Amino acid sequence: MRTLVASPTGSAKAYCFEQWALATNGYDRLVAVCEQDYKATAESLHVPVVMYKKPDDRKGIYGPMFTAAWTAILARAWDYTHILSLETDVIPPFEWDILEIMEDEYKPDFTAHGVPWRDCDRYAGRDTLCYEMGCTIFSVETLRRAIALCPSDRGLYCVTSDAKHFRKHCIDVVELAHVSESAT
16 A cells, blocks of 8 residues: 545645644655645645645635645545545644554545544534544545546535445544644
8 A cells, every 4th residue: 555645735724734744744745735825835844735726716625625626636646546635734643653543444435533623613512523534544546436426516525425435434543633723
């Protein structure tokens, strides 16, 4: 298994990017950004960057923008068999090798590690773990199929949870931090 650690990111997640870059140092990694200024920030931390075009003027990393970012990542993943989606606000503990854990636990199509909801008003009161794409491993071919199935107005994360098309295995092995801007 040859795995790329990747994530869409941007200036909205600048508060945690340096911590993520440190936590993923030593892995093959790639981030997708649509802001030229933020590309320089990522590259200054020695994180390879692929640029993508924003589908519209909305802010944040949302449905179609998320899919556009993953399409750009997929286009650069030609030398890998798998991808670990580790979002830049999800920080693994330094004493654990999150890539090794996820590769060992991998089962097709998606293996998602539980991530706590961020500490912010939007997620207030949620006491369960989130199993979207915050820390999820999948094959490059599975990502290709998921992007092909993704409606243009929805996010890739909706398709990856669709039991009609994909199997998702949910695990909870280590305690991951889901950093919010208010916590930094």
